[in-house]
Amino acid sequence: xxxxxxxxxxxxxxxxxxxxxxxxxxxxxxxxxxxxxxxxxxxxxxxxxxxxxxxxxxxxxxxxxxxxxxxxxxxxxxxxxxxxxxxxxxxxxxxxxxxxxxxxxxxxxxx
Amino acid sequence: xxxxxxxxxxxxxxxxxxxxxxxxxxxxxxxxxxxxxxxxxxxxxxxxxxxxxxxxxxxxxxxxxxxxxxxxxxxxxxxxxxxxxxxxxxxxxxxxxxxxxxxxxxxxxxxxx
Numbered sequence: 001x002x003x004x005x006x007x008x009x010x011x012x013x014x015x016x017x018x019x020x021x022x023x024x025x026x027x028x029x030x031x032x033x034x035x036x037x038x039x040x041x042x043x044x045x046x047x048x049x050x051x052x053x054x055x056x057x058x059x060x061x062x063x064x065x066x067x068x069x070x071x072x073x074x075x076x077x078x079x080x081x082x083x084x085x086x087x088x089x090x091x092x093x094x095x096x097x098x099x100x101x102x103x104x105x106x107x108x109x110x111x
Numbered sequence: 112x113x114x115x116x117x118x119x120x121x122x123x124x125x126x127x128x129x130x131x132x133x134x135x136x137x138x139x140x141x142x143x144x145x146x147x148x149x150x151x152x153x154x155x156x157x158x159x160x161x162x163x164x165x166x167x168x169x170x171x172x173x174x175x176x177x178x179x180x181x182x183x184x185x186x187x188x189x190x191x192x193x194x195x196x197x198x199x200x201x202x203x204x205x206x207x208x209x210x211x212x213x214x215x216x217x218x219x220x221x222x223x224x
Contacts, residue, residue, distance in 0.1 A: 003153075021201065033212060043201065043215035098182045099144065100211065101154035 004032070004089040004102035006070075012108040018078040021105040023089030024069075030092040032065055032072050033099070038085035046074075046087075051094075076107075086110045113138065115204050115216035129190040132219045136204030142166075143185040144213060145177060146200050149170040157200075160185055162203045189221075197223045 004025040013019050023032065039080040049056045049065045049072065056063045062075040076083055086104040093100065116135045125187035137145050144167075145157040149196050156169040177187040183204075189196055199220050203213035 024125075035215075041164040042217045043203075045214065048212050096167055098156060098159070099148070100156060103153035 003070060003100045004091045004104040006060075006087070006089055006102045008105060010106040012106070013079060014110050015079055015081060017079055018051070019079050019083070019107055020111075021074050021087055023072045023102060024076070025072075025089075025091045026070060026095035027091070029067075030061075030097060033090045033092065034061075034072075034074050035088045035090060035101075036085045037088065037104070043088075062109060064085050071076075078110045079107075081111060082108050099110055113194060115202060115214055117200075117202050117216040117219050118129055119157070119219060121220045122223075123224060124192050125134075126192055126194060128192050129188065130176045130192060131186055132202075132221075133202055134185045134187075134202030134216060136185070136202075138208075140204035140206050141183050142205040142211075143179055144181065144202065144203045144205070145185070145187050146169075146201045148201055148218070149197075154201070157187065182207065192223045194223050197221060202220055 004023045007022045031050045033048045035043050037043045041092045047058050047063050049063050060077045074088045086106050088101050089106045090099050119132045142161045143204050144159040148154045154171050159167040163179045174190045177186045197216045201218045203215045205211045205213050
């Protein structure tokens with residue numbers, strides 16, 4: 001399968017803690033993107049990291065990419081109730097730029 | 112700018128019928144992609160259009176087709192509906208031809224009975 005695979009499938013943490021989710025893939029990529037989906041707001045783009053980048057930050061989000069291990073991680077620091085959602089990694093395939101989504105990590109922030 | 116809009120938001124159809132879904136991208140965006148989302152299979156790529164040309168296609172049967180108009184609006188059509196076509200169909204637009212971030216619409220929830 002070409003799609004990214006997120007790990008874990010589900011994660012529950014206390015509000016204020018950090019949440020880390022991982023994405024592994026098997027093919028060469030142009031970039032890797034993370035998206036968030038909750039029932040109220042649909043799919044929202046969070047961050048894009050290119051294949052020649054190793055780390056990127058956006059607010060409380062930190063994404064790393066290790067192309068040698070074909071893996072990426074998304075760290076959400078100081079989690080809030082509003083972070084409760086499903087998080088998807090999407091790989092942009094090298095060659096045809098097709099974007100393939102993984103099945104997501106369901107994150108639940110406990111009050 | 113207005114976001115990506117999809118119509119209709121909800122649809123109930125009967126097996127064997129056909130359906131057309133519509134997507135209006137963000138103004139200025141020329142790339143439109145379609146995805147099918149189900150609990151079992153997750154988000155699956157259907158196809159991508161750029162400047163009225165299909166640029167990429169996923170692994171769906173020929174019953175699924177699409178097109179893009181000169182104003183970048185896109186439609187997808189599913190003929191001879193099957194129960195398994197029940198899903199959330201998401202449209203996403205992107206600002207250019209290339210691996211850019213995508214902006215998603217709210218989706219069309221299709222139920223086939």
